[in-house]
Amino acid sequence: MSEQTIRSWQTPEWQKNREEFFKKNPWCIWHGEPVKATVPHHPQKLGSLSQTEYVSLKGCIPFCKECNWANMKKLKLCPVCKDNYFNPKRGKRKMCWNCFVKTDFGKVVADYYEKHPKELTLKKKNETSTEGRKMK
Ligand SMILES: [Zn+2]
Numbered sequence: 001m002s003e004q005t006i007r008s009w010q011t012p013e014w015q016k017n018r019e020e021f022f023k024k025n026p027w028c029i030w031h032g033e034p035v036k037a038t039v040p041h042h043p044q045k046l047g048s049l050s051q052t053e054y055v056s057l058k059g060c061i062p063f064c065k066e067c068n069w070a071n072m073k074k075l076k077l078c079p080v081c082k083d084n085y086f087n088p089k090r091g092k093r094k095m096c097w098n099c100f101v102k103t104d105f106g107k108v109v110a111d112y113y114e115k116h117p118k119e120l121t122l123k124k125k126n127e128t129s130t131e132g133r134k135m136k
């Protein structure tokens with residue numbers, strides 16, 4: 001988005017809507033209090049909104065800058081520590097790795113990788129090159 005496109009929808013009306021939006025939704029939806037929301041994020045596809053809908057901030061999600069950035073990268077804030085972001089598609093975890101290894105299942109997984117460190121490295125490097133190698 002260029003500077004100009006940004007300015008084109010920063011109308012007084014948008015400014016006002018934005019102010020009201022943050023009055024109603026002061027905190028980042030993922031972090032919660034006391035992390036202030038600063039970005040009204042449109043969950044809809046960008047092209048699907050009319051200028052009026054866009055300016056009205058209807059259905060927007062209040063994000064802080066970091067969460068908005070993470071959301072664009074398809075990451076989620078860890079609901080346990082609210083400190084780290086994680087990729088929900090990787091390993092189907094619902095929390096960051098640090099919190100995951102503290103759970104019962106996470107302990108088992110971490111323990112396995114600790115005992116098979118080679119497997120983890122090889123898996124990361126190349127999923128297919130483990131054949132023919134003997135690992136203990
Ligand atoms: Zn946040």
Ligand SMILES: [Zn+2]
Pocket residue numbers: 078079080081082083084095096097098099100
């Ligand atoms: Zn965490």
